[in-house]
Amino acid sequence: MAICYREIHKLDLIADMYENAHKKRPDNEEILTAMFMAYVRLGNHKKQQQTAMTLHKLKPNKNPYYFWAIMSIVMQARNCTDKNLAQKMFLPLAERMTKKFVDEGKVEAEAEVQMYLIILELMEKWEDALNVLEGPLSEKLVSELNFKETKSTEFYTKLGRWKESNIAYRKLLCSNRDHMYWWREYINSALKLEEEKWLPPDDSKELVDYTGEKALSFIKECQEKDKGSRQERGPYLAHLELIKQAQKTICDPCRIYGDPVELLENYYIEFGDKFCCFSDLRAYLDILNTEEQSRLVECIMSKNQYKESDGTLIYVENIKQMQRHITCLQLCRCMSAHVKLTKDEKLELARELVDRHKNGLKFGKELLTTDLQFCDSYLLLAVALLLDVWQNHGENSLVWQIIVLLELGMKESPSSFQMKLLLIRLYCTMGAFGPCPALYDGMEIKYIMNDTLGHIVSNHVGRLGHFSSACAMYGTMLRFFTFNHKETAEYLIASYKFGSFTKIDEFVRFRDRLQHSLQYASATAERMLLDLVLETNSHVSTEQMIMYMEIDPAQDKTDFDALRDNRNFSVILSWDPTSICDVEKAKQHSYREEVAWLKIRNLTLRILAASVMLGQEIDHDHQMNNGLSKDGKQPIHNVLYDLKNKLSQHVQNCHEQFSQEYKYPIQGPFRTRLSTFLQGNYFPVFLEMLENVTYVHSLQDIDIDKIDDGKEERLKTSVTKMLKELLEKNKVCMIYDDNNCKSINPDIIENMVLLSEAISHLCVLFGVCYRMLKPVKTVLSRRNKKKKENILPIPCTFDNYNTLVKDVEKVCQEIHKTASELDPVFLSLDLSSLNLSQPFQDNNEYAEMEKEMWKSIEVSYQQSFVEITEFLHKKLQYLSGLHL
Amino acid sequence: MTTIRQFTCDDLFRFNNVNLDPLTETYGLPFYMQYMAHWPEYFQIAESPSGDIMGYIMGKAEGNGDNWHGHVTALTVAPEYRRLGLAAKLMSNLEEISEKKRCFFVDLFVRVSNKVAVDMYNKLGYSVYRRVIEYYSGDVDEDAFDMRKALSRDVEKKSVVPLGHPVRPEELD
Structure with missing residues (x-):
């Protein structure tokens, strides 16, 4: 039965069950132990403490029970918000209880001594802790290597x-x-x-x-x-x-x-052929001033002269020499040597490194596919240079060359996750999600990596209109998070059993860190928003979906103050000095942006849910009592009103803080859709329609006296007008002329997705109006049919609403047409024939790979537009069912 | 230069540079947590001066009587930190802990095809105790070597006398 409850997440019922059992058989040790564990699962430390003490009284000779109680007290100290209470009450109590056992000579196990140390550390009683380490109790501390020595030095x-x-x-x-x-x-x-x-x-x-x-x-x-x-x-x-x-x-x-220059140089001489030499030294490069850095660059460059006087390349002779050269290049880049190069010099150096990479492949002929090529870093450095040129000189065609080079590099080094990570980033930047799932799966990203690396796909998959992939990917991510909660609890229990007290607090924090993960919250919001609109082709299906989602509009599911950013960016190599590429700073900015976007998404979801409920209200009998309905909740129209204001205010704040796009490094986070959303003016039309919903609701059974001409006009025309403007802005070509060469405009896809999403949210709101108007109209017309005289006037609201839906349908059809016309197949575009990029190398291999790349880009764009069109098609069906 | 310390939960958030290596398996959380909860001292991690994770070792102590032994569950070093003797250092720590626990020997399983690893373990004093048939499942199942090294408690080195015949996974205790 306990297992059942655990599976259905009714953890409190397990505790209740054992409480009842315990009442019947108060001296049963097994029941009490199970009860203790039930409280561990619940994180109820107070009850844990009580149960453990009952156990201790029952079996005074079993030390662990006594220490379970002590640990439970320590956890109360760790978790209470009042630090004073922790320091003055819980911890001293825990200390006294432990000391009592120590003084009575009852301490038996290593875990018990560790417990004592944990308490003393939390109380910052370093002297006492040292005494424990220097006294007889320390003889029990044997498991961990050097534990006594390292701990006492710490103190x-x-x-x-x-x-x-x-x-x-x-x-x-x-x-x-x-x-x-x-x-x-x-x-x-x-x-x-x-x-x-x-x-x-x-x-x-x-x-x-x-x-x-x-x-x-x-x-x-x-x-x-x-x-x-x-x-x-x-x-x-x-x-x-x-x-x-x-x-x-x-x-x-x-x-x-x-002289640090000399020391660094010597280190380079001694260890330059090790892969880790660069990362060893990186932290010490900033000891040097600029002049010293230049001196060091010169020093190590002079040791790596691999060019004849006429410029012909001399190739390295062995792997060690190659690594030495690579380390030199990495160090020089980190000391800003590449920043000083002109655009042409950068391109030339990149060419040289690509050449050296190709030559270096000969050293890795014997390698297994699971090994990395020794010369991979040459290519990655070349790519870093090309990225510089792309970012700083805006040469868009370069990005295609970089992609081809990386794809070629991956053929030789199929396990290189650096190349895969970069490729995913570049494909997505150019609007092509298609090649990414294979790259992502190729890195075997699973379990906790969903949290730390999931962002590399989750930021793009929906944005780029690969909706079915999005559902699958969010699904996998969310499964990890929901499972973990259940699983981690079991190991908390194990820690009590094994007396690994040091791990208990760690596990609790770990669980919280996962539970409050930004990635978890974002994926949840995106998945729900997607589910709500993707398959719904009628308002009935939307209502079902909302019911199934169990959304409480009055409550935000995300605890924004507790959110944690678990994304891992250090995995992507960068040899740039922090003055140029500060990933940590970018991460902090990105976090603020992500949170702001998440707030918009959560509020949108709650508004949609509240609106749908408002539309259904007519079905329920809501008796009001002091402004609250009988279930003690705020009436839904009040909730909706609050949410609307909150979202408006928040969007306003975002305009102030985030309308300027932040320049994120390629090795760092990717932007959210926030700035596109703000710049594209998608919010005003949603807000406008919300006002209409509020107006229609305010008419209450369509009281003719309440009809407001201004608002009626607004209902009839404004949303359509705004939508048309949005559409006009998005009617751009996929290919445009950029300084006399053709370029692809990847923003189109993102904008089309946002536009389609806006339409789908409007559909929901139309549906709500329909739900409010339809019954009144039916009653009115039935009545008027029966009574020939004394005919009640039919309010204009019905007509205005119908005009709105009809006009929006027209716009939607036009959007549908625009989207389907962007499909490369429809345009019979052959991207590879458009000369969007000059070949970086003049050889068959490159040409073949380039062709392959264009093919996959084409397929990906096509997929986006097919999915967008299908999506819009569903929305047209939705609208067709909303005429009064 | 390296810092070796106990593996903590927070390390799971930053071990990607090690685990994206195709031969390093990423397990579900219960697997790591089981080791942290039960044998925290046996789960050690090596960190570089810049704070990168260089590699880690997971192990445990198990068995009864003269089969009481240390076991290496996983040992991995990130590609850029190989050939620095790090694996040897992590292994020797595990052996030292097992000595303290009065174990008789340390054992580990390795793919028979993983020549680099087998050679390394040989160099560290491990020898093949027996072959386990189709221990690793995959597209093609693969055999494992069960390799052992005797600790000082096993004075006569009885634990490492090779078993003459291969065994099947279900025969393992």
Whole structure:
């Protein structure tokens, strides 16, 4: 039965069930344990605590029960909003309870000591925590490697006991000279001691490095130790770390510990043939000033002279040499060397790198398809240069060349996810979603990757009119999120069982992070909006859909304050300096934009739902009581009124903040549809129709006295007029002349989709008016038929409404026609014959791939327009059923 | 230079550069969480100076009596951090933890076709204990080597004496 409840998500019923069972058999341990777990699932920590204490009283010899209670108290402290309550009540209680067991010598397990440490850490009682680590209890801490050592050094640092911290980290480093975190802390402690002018007592025999100078000699000592064997990178990077930290705290620039240019150069000499050399050094390049950076660029470039004096290329001879060259190129790019190049120089260098990539393939002949080609980075660097030119000089034809080059590169290196990620981005930027599902599936993106990488397709699939793909993709994503909630709870339970107390808080936070994911919220909104309009060809089907969706218009499902941005952008390589490409900054901007767009989407959905309910209201008997209906809810027309104002206000705010399109880097997030939506003026027509709905509703059983001539005129004409304007704006050609060469206008698809969506939302609102008007008309005409004299006047509203629907039908037909005429097949366009792009290379392979690309682009555009036309066709059916 | 530390849930949000490698499987959340909940000390991650994830190892301790052993469930290193000896370091940590837990040996399964990995494990002191027939399912099922390395508790190295014959997956305990 518990399993059943779990499957149908009625977790509170499980707890109730065990509560009842417990009442019948109060001394049954099993029932109580199950009850405890039921409360864990619910996250009811208070009840957890009570249940665990009952268990403890029942079985005082079983320690875990007692510690379950303590952990439950700690979780109450973690979750209560009042920090004071946590620090003054919950945590001290947990501490006392643990201490009691410690004092009575009852502590048995490692988990119990860990519990004690967790509490002391939360209370920031570092001294007490240190005492535990240095006392007899610490003998139980055996599972984790170096746990005692690393934990106590952490506490020394917290306490500002730099001497102890320094000694401890120094000792740890002697056991592992490659541990970055330890180096950082060690250097920090040495510099702190220097700052404090700390000196050892005369008779001290302790090894304390209390100055930067002393730290440096330790670093050098560590470097010496490796001579002759496999060199550890740690001690060399530690030297740079010392300068970096000193620069932050002591003096800027700091050159007393050596010349960083020389150090970086030496590191390059020593480790330049490793793939990771660039990422090792990247963080230390900003120690240098501009002049020093130029010096370093010159230095390492001079070591990579692969050109004859007449300009002919000299190719590298082996993989190591190649990687060394690639590292050099990456470092130079990161130190702005490419920024300084002219457009032609960039193109020339790109050509050279494409050539080197081709040549480098010979080193990877033996590789498996699951391996990456050693020379992939040459191509990716060439692409980075071409992207520069495309972005900065607006040469649209370049993007097609880049796509062909990447497709060719992928043939040689089919596992390269870098190429796939870039290709998806570029195809979508150019309006072609078609090739993306295969690329996406080729990376085996699943489970949690739906959250971190799903955005690379979810931002485009609907936008570009691939509606059926959109349904499938959102479906997969949402399945992951709904399953996870159930699954994570089971592992919370497991953590209690195994006494992995450190993981409990982590798991709870993890669950929240997924539950409040921006991606989850966005995918939910998009999926619902799509479901609501995609298959509905009559107002009856819309009403069914709304009922099935269980939307509460008065409540936003998204907790905007708790939203988390889990998108992962660092996966896409970029060798640009942050001054040029700051992905982190772009991510923050994108997050604000995404949230703003999500608010529009959620409000739109709630407005549509509220309107539909308003139209159905006539079916229900809503007795009002103090302005509330008998179920205690706001009357729906009030809700709708609030929502309309909220959305108007929000759109207004968006106009102020987001009407300027932000320039996102290719390696970063993609924009939302917000700016297209705002610039395209799609909102005013929706709002206008909402006003009409409100007006029609205000007539209440069509009270002739309430008829307002101005509003009647508005009902009759304004929406049609606005729609016509929207259509005119979108009647553009797919191909346009751009500085004497032909170019594709990918924006058309997005605009057509927005326009179709606008129509579909209008359909819903027409349907609502129809629902309100139809019964009145029936009653009136029946009555007038019966009574020949005393005929009631038929209000003009009916006619005006009919005119509106008829006129909109006409516009919709025209939009339908426009969309179908954009289909490349209809235009009998052969994209490959239009010279939209010059060939980057003059060879068969390239020409073949280019042809293939045009074919797939064509197919993709076609798919978009076919789906848009089908969609509009359904809306025409919808409208045809709405005549009074 | 590397930081090795315990794997946490937050790492799941940023391990894409490792897991997009075609030979690294991405599992459902329960799989990772089971290991984090039960054997947190055995699930370790290596981070680069720039904060990238370089690779990770998942393992556990299991078995009864003289079969009490450490097991390597997954070991992966991102392409750009290979050939730095990272896998060896992660393995040696796992062995050390298993020593502390008084295990008799450490074992792991590897595709027989994965020559690079088999060679590496050989170098780290592992030897083939037995062959498991069609252990990996796929378009074509593939055999696995069950490789073992004895720990100090197994003084006579009884645990690594090769089994003469291959076994089927259902015969594994």
